[in-house]
Amino acid sequence: xxxxxxxxxxxxxxxxxxxxxxxxxxxxxxxxxxxxxxxxxxxxxxxxxxxxxxxxxxxxxxxxxxxxxxxxxxxxxxxxxxxxxxxxxxxxxxxxxxxxxxxxxxxxxxxxxxxxxxxxxxxxxxxxxxxxxxxxxxxxxxxxxxxxxxxxxxxxxxxxxxxxxxxxxxxxxxxxxxxxxxxxxxxxxxxxxxxxxxxxxxxxxxxxxxxxxxxxxxxxxxxxxxxx
Amino acid sequence: xxxxxxxxxxxxxxxxxxxxxxxxxxxxxxxxxxxxxxxxxxxxxxxxxxxxxxxxxxxxxxxxxxxxxxxxxxxxxxxxxxxxxxxxxxxxxxxxxxxxxxxxxxxxxxxxxxxxxxxxxxxxxxxxxxxxxxxxxxxxxxxxxxxxxxxxxxxxxxxxxxxxxxxxxxxxxxxxxxxxxxxxxxxxxxxxxxxxxxxxxxxxxxxxxxxxxxxxxxxxxxxxxxxx
Numbered sequence: 001x002x003x004x005x006x007x008x009x010x011x012x013x014x015x016x017x018x019x020x021x022x023x024x025x026x027x028x029x030x031x032x033x034x035x036x037x038x039x040x041x042x043x044x045x046x047x048x049x050x051x052x053x054x055x056x057x058x059x060x061x062x063x064x065x066x067x068x069x070x071x072x073x074x075x076x077x078x079x080x081x082x083x084x085x086x087x088x089x090x091x092x093x094x095x096x097x098x099x100x101x102x103x104x105x106x107x108x109x110x111x112x113x114x115x116x117x118x119x120x121x122x123x124x125x126x127x128x129x130x131x132x133x134x135x136x137x138x139x140x141x142x143x144x145x146x147x148x149x150x151x152x153x154x155x156x157x158x159x160x161x162x163x164x165x166x167x168x169x170x171x172x173x174x175x176x177x178x179x180x181x182x183x184x185x186x187x188x189x190x191x192x193x194x195x196x197x198x199x200x201x202x203x204x205x206x207x208x209x210x211x212x213x214x215x216x217x218x219x220x221x222x223x224x225x226x227x228x
Numbered sequence: 229x230x231x232x233x234x235x236x237x238x239x240x241x242x243x244x245x246x247x248x249x250x251x252x253x254x255x256x257x258x259x260x261x262x263x264x265x266x267x268x269x270x271x272x273x274x275x276x277x278x279x280x281x282x283x284x285x286x287x288x289x290x291x292x293x294x295x296x297x298x299x300x301x302x303x304x305x306x307x308x309x310x311x312x313x314x315x316x317x318x319x320x321x322x323x324x325x326x327x328x329x330x331x332x333x334x335x336x337x338x339x340x341x342x343x344x345x346x347x348x349x350x351x352x353x354x355x356x357x358x359x360x361x362x363x364x365x366x367x368x369x370x371x372x373x374x375x376x377x378x379x380x381x382x383x384x385x386x387x388x389x390x391x392x393x394x395x396x397x398x399x400x401x402x403x404x405x406x407x408x409x410x411x412x413x414x415x416x417x418x419x420x421x422x423x424x425x426x427x428x429x430x431x432x433x434x435x436x437x438x439x440x441x442x443x444x445x446x447x448x449x450x451x452x453x454x455x456x
Contacts, residue, residue: 053442068302169405180405
């Protein structure tokens, strides 16, 4: 029974790693679509989101089957429950990569964002790319320290988002309303991606330690809420 | 054992109803804050979000305990797993109500949005209010038909959001960049709230029927994706 459980759990774990990796690739391509106005790559990201959604469904089914057949407890139970949460968060990160690609496509061949914000978007993209690579490693390694490091960095995206809003207030953007809207939405997509990545890291800490860092933020530096 | 399980499950169910009701109240008050520039109500919504978050944590803990101690299967298992998902979605809906209140507070005593969009926001608020009331009833009644009706209405918020973006493109808004940004963000918050409400309804259908309407959308009219 234990051998079967471990085998089935490994299958779910492999699918979760595949899902994190697919999200990382989607983020990479969405950035390419955004910065190079590469409409074919944008379309690939949009079309590819279905495969990420399908992985979430598969993982959920596997987890419910594991719960029903194996009745796991303690760490095993935490792994199964956390895997469902993490899959749901990764699915939303995939959606956000798709939204970035859709926004790029919507203004093709023009860039969707206000040119003077380009540097901020470059930093957001770079952070999203590093973060999704870290998540892919984390769902493999279950490295609690690395997860906590990601949680500590949780406000990088928020600060970049705030800098966009602040720049819009204080600088002369010399932009169309459509550019302003796309700039705000794109920066919001990146910010949400950062929030979801932190939530994944928190679930991983819970999975490994049984401790939920959202409940007693004082135990962790830089944990101050749930985003939305 | 069964009696204890039912008692514990009822406790979780009561907490989920309390959570849905709290979200409905938060949405109502966020609207009041937004339309009347009522800063005290805005602050109440912002402060009150912690109680919604706490309910999610409590529900999650109860569900994990139920899984560990009672090893539910079939419908019982679906109820426990779906309850965790629904609590997570309601928590985000609470966050979105908080974001609406925060946006209202940020421009006090001025209204945060572009005046000519007021009518769209009135409709978004009205829809969000009806929807959260429906959700509160749904988590009580588990009425599959009512859940499917909510799924069918899934594009109302999307269409309102698109009308904001389209108006920004085509009409002369005569607005500041800050107003444009707040208008876009507010309409995005409402749109996300609608998406989450639909996801709750889908989880309820799954809970009652064992059928996941995200997997075979053709079985349902008006189901076309996952939002983000």
